[in-house]
Amino acid sequence: MKLGIIGLPNVGKSTLFNAITKACAQVANYPFCTISPNLGVVIVPDKRLDFLEELYKPKRKLHAAVEFVDIAGLVKGASRGEGLGNQFLDHIRKTVATVHVIRCFEDKNISHVMGDIDPLRDIDIIETELILADIESISKKLERLEKAAKFNDKQILEEKHLAIKIKNYLDRGNPARTLELDFHEKTILKDFFLITAKPVLYVCNISEKDLPATENKYTEIVKENSKKNHSQAITICSKIEAELSELSENDQKTLLKDLGLKESALSRLIKSGYDLLGLATFFTAGEDEVKAWTIKKGVLAPQAAGVIHSDFERGFIRAEVMNFDDLFRLGSPKAVKDAGLLKSEGKEYLVKDGDIIEFRFNV
Numbered sequence: 487m488k489l490g491i492i493g494l495p496n497v498g499k500s501t502l503f504n505a506i507t508k509a510c511a512q513v514a515n516y517p518f519c520t521i522s523p524n525l526g527v528v529i530v531p532d533k534r535l536d537f538l539e540e541l542y543k544p545k546r547k548l549h550a551a552v553e554f555v556d557i558a559g560l561v562k563g564a565s566r567g568e569g570l571g572n573q574f575l576d577h578i579r580k581t582v583a584t585v586h587v588i589r590c591f592e593d594k595n596i597s598h599v600m601g602d603i604d605p606l607r608d609i610d611i612i613e614t615e616l617i618l619a620d621i622e623s624i625s626k627k628l629e630r631l632e633k634a635a636k637f638n639d640k641q642i643l644e645e646k647h648l649a650i651k652i653k654n655y656l657d658r659g660n661p662a663r664t665l666e667l668d669f670h671e672k673t674i675l676k677d678f679f680l681i682t683a684k685p686v687l688y689v690c691n692i693s694e695k696d697l698p699a700t701e702n703k704y705t706e707i708v709k710e711n712s713k714k715n716h717s718q719a720i721t722i723c724s725k726i727e728a729e730l731s732e733l734s735e736n737d738q739k740t741l742l743k744d745l746g747l748k749e750s751a752l753s754r755l756i757k758s759g760y761d762l763l764g765l766a767t768f769f770t771a772g773e774d775e776v777k778a779w780t781i782k783k784g785v786l787a788p789q790a791a792g793v794i795h796s797d798f799e800r801g802f803i804r805a806e807v808m809n810f811d812d813l814f815r816l817g818s819p820k821a822v823k824d825a826g827l828l829k830s831e832g833k834e835y836l837v838k839d840g841d842i843i844e845f846r847f848n849v
Contacts, residue, residue, distance in 0.1 A: 487780060488553040489687075489759060490581035494608050495558075495599045497589040498691040498724040500524070503556035505727035506752045524556040530767075530778065531753050534810050534840065538769060538776040541818070548777040550767060552756055555581060575619045575681065583685040583763055585755070586612060590704035590721075591693035605690075605708050613682070617656050620680045624653045627678060648674050656682070664716045685762045688712050688719040689755070694726050698746025720758050722751035766839035769810065770794070787835040791845045801849035805831045810840040 493499050507526030529549035539547045557577050578584060588605050589598065600607065631646040648671055655665045661682035667675060675683055690705040700721040712719040730738050730750055742750065760766075766783045768790060769776065781790050787807075792799030812827045813819065822828050837843070 487551075487759070487763070487765070488555060488581045489583055489585050490555045490557050490578050491585045491587060492557050492578060492612065493587035494589070494611065496597060497587050497608070499587045500556055501728055502587060502689070502691070502722065502724040502751070503554060505724060505731045506755065507554055508731050526554045526556070527551050528554065528752065528756075530756050530780075532767065532778055534767075534814075535769070535776060535778050537810075537814060538771050538842075541813075542771050542773065542776055544771070544773055544775045546775045548775060550778040550780045552759065554585075575616070578616070578681050578684075579679055581684065583687065583759065584681075585687050585689055585759075587689045587691055587724075588704075588708055590690040590702060590708065591696070593693065603704065605704050606711060609688070609708070609711065613661060614659070616681045617659060617661060620662060620682050621653065621656045623680065624649055624656065624678065628653065644670075645674055645677075649678070652678070652680070661715070686712075686715070686717040687755075687758055687762050688717055690719060690721040691724050692721055694723050697723060697726065718758055718762050720751075720754055722754070724751070727751045766837070768837050768839070768841040768843055770844070771842055772844075781837060783839070785837050786833065787831055787837055787843075787845075788833050790837040790843070791847065794845070797849045798845050798847050801847035802833060803846040803848055805835060805837075806844040806846065807831050807835070808842050809838065810842055813842060 491499050491503055503524060503526060507528050529551055532549060535547060535549060555577060588608055589603060590605055592603055628649045631642060631649055634642045635646050652662055656662060662680045663683050688708055690708050692702060692705060696702050705721050709719040727750065730741060733741060764783045765780055767778050767780060769778055779793050781793055787805040788799045788802040791802050806828060808822045808828045812822050816822050816825060
């Protein structure tokens with residue numbers, strides 16, 4: 487899963503990136519300090535995996551992972567190449583969702599590229615540039631479809647019809663993700679690679695002075711706007727998260743407690759990302775390793791097996807399944823089996839979050 491961190495310059499993007507990846511992306515009080523995208527892979531925190539490690543005593547433990555891309559600040563005119571915009575827009579297209587960081591704090595020592603704090607204006611600037619980029623992209627797509635449509639191919643005609651529908655919607659200033667489409671149209675849309683079709687998670691960056699409260703007059707505006715925009719919003723303090731990233735696990739817990747916070751921004755950010763994208767986790771466990779795997783909710787057992795290896799899906803026979811909650815409650819795989827909670831499932835089984843699965847296959 488690759489998430490692109492976007493926003494105007496000087497809103498706290500790189501500070502957040504540094505905090506959650508413990509990387510060394512440059513942070514400076516001037517626009518375009520991030521000239522090329524910074525990449526960082528972080529593990530997905532999951533206490534269930536820690537329990538499995540303790541129980542199975544494997545040779546290794548493997549978390550699921552999320553890749554974050556810190557994309558340099560966009561500005562008004564980015565769709566026309568302003569502020570090195572074109573190359574940054576290309577980087578966004580390669581992500582599955584965007585994390586849009588919005589400045590929701592006042593600090594006279596940190597300049598704002600627009601002069602003052604106005605979250606809705608900042609959101610609109612970024613959204614407008616992405617819509618304009620998509621209009622250009624869909625217009626080029628339409629030109630190619632127009633030429634191909636003369637062959638009267640059904641698929642080409644369906645794509646052309648959808649492209650016209652989307653372009654008209656974008657022309658009215660709407661992001662593609664808010665357009666109501668049926669399942670077939672959504673399937674076609676994936677091949678258009680539109681930026682505004684991607685899910686968006688708004689991250690309200692607040693000052694440490696606001697803590698332990700996680701709301702202020704600016705965050706309330708953003709969260710209300712996100713409901714209208716088919717998106718989600720969370721609040722973080724990137725400065726505090728940067729401090730947490732330098733501490734040991736025990737010291738992190740102490741600081742979080744002192745601040746009145748239950749968990750780090752990384753945990754909340756990943757949880758929100760999983761929810762936004764409709765993702766779930768299943769596990770494989772044994773003496774060699776325990777591992778977390780990320781899948782789409784509603785995936786059938788053979789497709790989940792294919793996440794591990796294509797041979798598992800191709801030669802799928804059955805899945806031996808127990809759920810983590812049952813294992814945690816009963817304490818051992820044997821106890822789960824004795825309780826009749828170890829199930830043998832076939833090709834129509836819908837994998838659930840927290841399932842621990844051993845796949846049987848033959849190729």
